[in-house]
Amino acid sequence: MSNKSNAKAYWKENIRYVLILMAVWFIVSYGAGIIFKDALNEIRLGGFKLGFWFAQQGSMYVFIILIFVYVRLMNKLDKKYGYDE
C-alpha cells in the first residue's frame, strides 16, 4: 500500500471509532441525563432516581471509559498501520 492510501485508510477507521464513541457520549449525557431524565426517574437504583443518577454520576463514569476505550483502539490501529512508536 502506498503511503498516501495507507494514511487514508487509517484516517477512515479512526473517524469511524470517533463517531461511534461520540454517539455513546451523546446518548449517555444528553439522552439519559437530560432528554429522557423524567422517564428514567421512574426507575430507582437504591436511593437514586435513575435519570438523576446519570446526570450527576453515571455519565461521568462513562466518559472515562470512553477515553480509555479510544486509547486502546487507537494504540491497536497505530500498530496495524505501522504508526506506533
Place this chain on the structure above:
Amino acid sequence: MTNSILLAESMNVQTWTYILVGVTFTIYIGIAIWSRAGSTKEFYVAGGGVSPLANGMATAADWMSAASFISMAGIISFVGYDGAVYLMGWTGGYVLLALLLAPYLRKFGKFTVPDFIGDRYYSNTARLVGVICALLVSFTYVAGQMRGVGLVFSRFLEVDINTGVIIGMLIVLFYAVLGGMKGITYTQVAQYCVLIFAFMVPAIFISIQMTGNPIPQLGFGSELADGSGTYLLDKLDGLSTDLGFAEYTEGLKSMIDVFAITLALMVGTAGLPHVIVRFFTVKRVKDARKSAGIALLLIVILYTTAPAVSVFARTNMIETVSNQPYANVPEWFKKWETTGLITFTDKNNDGLIQYVADKTKNELVVDNDIMVLANPEIAQLPNWVIALVAAGALAAALSTAAGLLLVISASVSHDLIKKMINPKISEKGELVAARLSAVVAVAVAGYFGINPPGFVAATVALAFGLAAASFFPAIILGIFYKKMNKEGAIAGMVVGILSMLFYMTKFKFGWFGGGTKADWWFGISPEGFGTVAMILNFIVSIVIMKFTPDPPQDVQDIVENIRIPSGAGEATH
C-alpha cells in the same frame, strides 16, 4: 505521648491552618526551585518530556479551580438536579479533547493555541484573533482564582482579604516566573495530591456520619444511618418541598437551557487554551490521548464526590438552622456572619431562623461559596480536617492561576513579540520577555482580585462561551476539514465572539436595550449561549469558505500530516 494528643486536640483551627498552609507552600516553593526553566521550550511546554501520569495530574490540578473546589458543590446544593450542567459540562469536554483535539495538536507540535491558529490558517490576522481570545479568556478566569485565595485567607487565617490576595500573588509569581511550564507542572502534581486529599477526607467522614457508607458516591444514594430506613435523597426531597423549594432531584431550569449550558461548558472546556496547552507537554501522540484519560479519571474523583457533598451539606444545614432559635446557633454560623457570607434578618421577630423559598418570608441568605468550606464545621469534624480544606482550596486556586498566567505570558512573549513584532528576538530575549509578561499578568490579576469587577461571576460563563465560540470550531475545522481556509476561519471566530459578547452584555449588563429571562432567544440563558455562538461560527466558516480560495497546498499537506500520529518529535518554534 498523652501530652501531644492533648495538644493536637486543643490546637485551634487557625493554628492548624497556619501549619498546613505553611507546609504545603514550602513544598510548592521547593519544587519550583528544583525545576526552574532554562530555555523557552522548558518555559512554554516543560521541555516536552512530561510523562502521561504527571501530565494527567497536572492537567487535573490546572483544571480544577477555586470554582470546582469551593463553589461547585455549594451551587449544586442550592440548585439540585440543575447542578448536572456543571458536572457533565466540565467533564464531558475531556472526551472531546481526547477524541478530537489533543492528539492532533500534539502532533502539530507548537507552543500555544494561537500558534496553531496562525500556522494552520497561514495568517497573522488569525493569529492575532487567537491571541485576543486567549488573553480575554485567561484574564477573566484568573481574577476569580485570586478572589478565591483572598477568601480562604480572610476566613481561616483571619487576615485582611487584600493581604491574602497579595500573599497568593507572591507565591504564584515566584514559581510561575522562575519555573515556567516546567515548574508549574511539577507543583501542580503536588497540588493535585493536596486538593484531592483535602476534598475527600471530610466527604468520607460525613458520608460515614450520615449514611454509614464510607464511599460518598454511594453514600448519598443510601439509607440514613439513623435506622429510619429512609433514603437520604428522599429525605432531602421532603425537606426541600416542606420549605417551599423545588424537589432536590428535579430542578427548575428548562430542558433546552440545561442542554445548551451543558454543551457550552463541554465545548468551552475543550477550547480553553490553558487546558489544551497541557497536551503539548507530553512526548508522543499516544501519550496525549492517554493523559487526557488519566486527567479525566483524576478529575472525576472530585466531580462525583461533589454532588454527594452537596446533598450532605444541604441536609445538614437545613437540619441545623431551620426553625432553630438564633440565640443558639453554632460558632461557625457567627464566624461566617462576620464575613458577610451568611446573613440573617429576623423579619417576623420571633427569634427563630426561617429558611424558606418564599423570598418575602425567608430570613437566611447563605452564599454558595461557603458550603464546602463550612461543611466540616457544620458536621463538627476535627479541627485539622477544617484546616485541610483551607489548604486544599488554596492548592486549587493557585494551580489554576499559575496555568492561566503561563498562557497569558506565552501569548504575549511568543505569539505577539516573537511571531508578530520582533521575529529576530533571541532565545534569551524571549525568555526574559516571557518572565516579564508573567510578572505583569500576575499584577493585573492581583488588581482584579483586590478590586473585583462586579461581573466576575458573569465573566466566568463568558470565558467558556468565548472559548466555545472561537477556538473550538476553528481547531476542529482546522483538523477535520482540509479545505477550511483563513477567510472562513477568521470570519467564523469574529462572528462567534461578537455574538457571544452581544448576548452576554445584553442580558447581563443591560446593554443593547437589555432584557429579562422572558426575552431569551429560544429560552437559552447567557450561560448556554456559547452553544448558539459556536453553531454560528461553524455555519459562517463553512459558508465563507465556499466563496473564497482553497488553502495553499503546503497547508493542506500539514493537515494530512497531523492526522498521522507517528513522528511527533519535539515542539518547535
